[in-house]
Amino acid sequence: MSEQIATRDAYGKTLLELxxxxxxxxxxxxxxxxxxxxAGFAKExxxxxxxxxxxxxxxxxxxxxxxxxGMIPFASTFAxxxxxxxxxxxxxxxxxxxxxxxxxxxxxxxxxGEDGGSHQSVEDLAIMRALPNMTVLCPADGPETAAAIRxxxxxxxxxxxxxxxxxxxxxxxxxxxxxIGRGVTLRDxxxxxxxxxxxxxxxxLAAAEILxxxxxxxxxxxxxxxxxxxxxxxxxxxxxxxxxVTAEEHSVIGGLGGVVCETLAESxxxxxxxxxLRDLFGQSGTGDELLLHYGLTAAHLVEAAExxxxxx
Amino acid sequence: MIDDALLRTLEEQARxxxxxxxxxxxxxxxGHTGGSLSAIDVLTALYFQRLRHDPTxxxxxxxxxxxxxxxxxxxxxxxxxxxxxxxxxxxxxxxxRLGSHLQGHPDMNKTPGVDVCTGSLGQGISQAVGLALxxxxxxxxxxxxxxxxxxxxxxxxxxxxxxxxxxxxxxNLCAIVDQNGLQIDGNVAxxxxxxxxxxxxxxxxxxxxxxxxxxxxxxMQAFDAAEQTAGQPTMIVARTVKGKGxxxxxxxxxxxxVTPSDDELERALxxxxxx
Numbered sequence: 001m002s003e004q005i006a007t008r009d010a011y012g013k014t015l016l017e018l019x020x021x022x023x024x025x026x027x028x029x030x031x032x033x034x035x036x037x038x039a040g041f042a043k044e045x046x047x048x049x050x051x052x053x054x055x056x057x058x059x060x061x062x063x064x065x066x067x068x069x070g071m072i073p074f075a076s077t078f079a080x081x082x083x084x085x086x087x088x089x090x091x092x093x094x095x096x097x098x099x100x101x102x103x104x105x106x107x108x109x110x111x112x113g114e115d116g117g118s119h120q121s122v123e124d125l126a127i128m129r130a131l132p133n134m135t136v137l138c139p140a141d142g143p144e145t146a147a148a149i150r151x152x153x154x155x156x157x158x159x160x161x162x163x164x165x166x167x168x169x170x171x172x173x174x175x176x177x178x179x180i181g182r183g184v185t186l187r188d189x190x191x192x193x194x195x196x197x198x199x200x201x202x203x204x205l206a207a208a209e210i211l212x213x214x215x216x217x218x219x220x221x222x223x224x225x226x227x228x229x230x231x232x233x234x235x236x237x238x239x240x241x242x243x244x245v246t247a248e249e250h251s252v253i254g255g256l257g258g259v260v261c262e263t264l265a266e267s268x269x270x271x272x273x274x275x276x277l278r279d280l281f282g283q284s285g286t287g288d289e290l291l292l293h294y295g296l297t298a299a300h301l302v303e304a305a306e307x308x309x310x311x312x
Numbered sequence: 313m314i315d316d317a318l319l320r321t322l323e324e325q326a327r328x329x330x331x332x333x334x335x336x337x338x339x340x341x342x343g344h345t346g347g348s349l350s351a352i353d354v355l356t357a358l359y360f361q362r363l364r365h366d367p368t369x370x371x372x373x374x375x376x377x378x379x380x381x382x383x384x385x386x387x388x389x390x391x392x393x394x395x396x397x398x399x400x401x402x403x404x405x406x407x408x409r410l411g412s413h414l415q416g417h418p419d420m421n422k423t424p425g426v427d428v429c430t431g432s433l434g435q436g437i438s439q440a441v442g443l444a445l446x447x448x449x450x451x452x453x454x455x456x457x458x459x460x461x462x463x464x465x466x467x468x469x470x471x472x473x474x475x476x477x478x479x480x481x482x483x484n485l486c487a488i489v490d491q492n493g494l495q496i497d498g499n500v501a502x503x504x505x506x507x508x509x510x511x512x513x514x515x516x517x518x519x520x521x522x523x524x525x526x527x528x529x530x531x532m533q534a535f536d537a538a539e540q541t542a543g544q545p546t547m548i549v550a551r552t553v554k555g556k557g558x559x560x561x562x563x564x565x566x567x568x569x570v571t572p573s574d575d576e577l578e579r580a581l582x583x584x585x586x587x
Contacts, residue, residue, distance in 0.1 A: 057469040069443045
């Protein structure tokens with residue numbers, strides 16, 4: 001197995017580097033700096049770190065004001081509290097005015113684990129995708145997260161980046177590059193295409209390996225950028241393989257499964273199976289137990305691939 | 313203290329801005345009359361006496377910032393911006409029309425001189441706190457002013473921001489609450505009482521000044537006191553009259569979101585000495 005690193009750890013490390021490079025980088029948190037990994041930045045740059053306390057609405061508003069004052073704010077909390085509790089602040093104070101605010105939400109998805117369904121965001125990508133002006137990213141691993149954070153800092157405008165709590169296998173090289181709006185082909189294939197995001201991309205690669213042993217050739221595309229979405233890459237794969245399985249640690253409503261179906265339905269309708277939370281909240285358990293319970297493993301992706309092949 | 317000449321100038325300015333507000337609201341047929349008229353004296357004091365700003369250079373980095381947290385008083389803000397020279401007066405007649413840069417609520421990306429987008433209550437004060445932090449970080453001497461409604465005080469976010477402003481000792485921040493006592497559904501005291509406002513902010517560690525929000529001398533004194541206060545943000549509780557300046561609009565919640573009819577406009581302008 002490759003090196004395991006949590007995307008939130010890569011975020012914390014990259015923030016520190018950015019802080020050293022650019023004095024306009026400021027960081028906000030809402031009493032979760034140890035968990036979101038902004039604590040390292042807070043320690044090295046106390047004057048540029050603002051702990052809002054347990055007050056996410058005000059944190060987002062302050063981030064917007066700091067942006068209006070010329071700073072580049074990164075605001076972090078758990079995904080449920082960012083996209084959920086502070087939704088309207090993100091809408092009115094960040095997305096509507098196109099503020100240069102980066103919302104970096106950690107603890108996305110069910111692999112939050114033991115804290116249970118109250119803390120497991122399964123709808124944040126859908127909520128954020130629906131906002132005009134908002135860019136939505138969900139990187140797969142440590143190196144890609146580092147590159148995505150750098151890309152976000154370099155790009156003007158509001159961005160929502162979803163990261164995870166748990167350690168995930170490294171897929172991308174240490175010097176990964178990141179282009180907002182681009183998908184990546186990780187494995188070529190002709191019989192079907194896995195389109196995955198976040199930690200499900202590693203599982204899609206594992207599923208493709210299993211299918212190869214059965215002489216089924218699965219393409220694997222990774223979409224860290226849910227919005228803007230690389231419809232060119234997705235449509236090409238749909239045309240060439242004529243069957244698609246989407247995979248995300250999120251509700252099948254409104255996230256990657258949503259954007260893929262919306263895109264294909266308009267230009268290249270082919271059979272699609274969506275793997276994700278089937279309109280359910282999570283519950284307590286270990287991350288791995290929950291991925292198994294809700295059907296988000298490589299074995300489940302193999303089953304979905306077999307189903308979609310039947311529908312070709 | 314301000315001298316009589318300046319006092320008369322500000323009063324005349326406010327009178328003509330009231331005329332502009334009523335005219336634009338009559339033309340638009342929708343918008344917020346009562347809260348624009350209660351706030352216009354505070355805005356007049358800010359835009360024509362207090363704020364360091366340059367209408368020929370709206371993006372001047374050293375400018376003072378103004379945030380209209382009660383964004384529904386946009387007509388009052390637009391009247392000030394036009395009179396200050398940010399855009400032509402004729403534009404005021406396009407308020408709320410398709411394609412106009414004068415949106416129903418302030419839009420920083422459309423209207424010259426508007427620093428942040430507001431309209432959803434409670435959010436402007438957080439942005440003002442962020443602006444004040446940015447000014448301090450950047451070493452700018454700029455001050456940030458934010459005007460809130462008293463009904464707006466019911467938003468929990470206001471109190472989150474109030475904690476933060478005091479926590480960060482933002483003496484470059486001055487908030488004003490336009491305490492006209494009315495909100496859409498009736499008296500603020502009846503809908504959800506927020507009194508006593510001054511003591512609440514004192515308890516939140518703010519410097520608090522209570523004034524008559526239609527008294528320019530008192531307002532200027534309050535702004536001076538705010539600027540001289542170190543280590544604390546200032547809250548100016550400005551007692552105002554909703555619909556101020558037009559007797560048949562005054563103290564009426566029913567004129568919160570209602571515009572003057574042609575007949576009402578005529579009578580209002582007569583009253584304001586604008587034949």
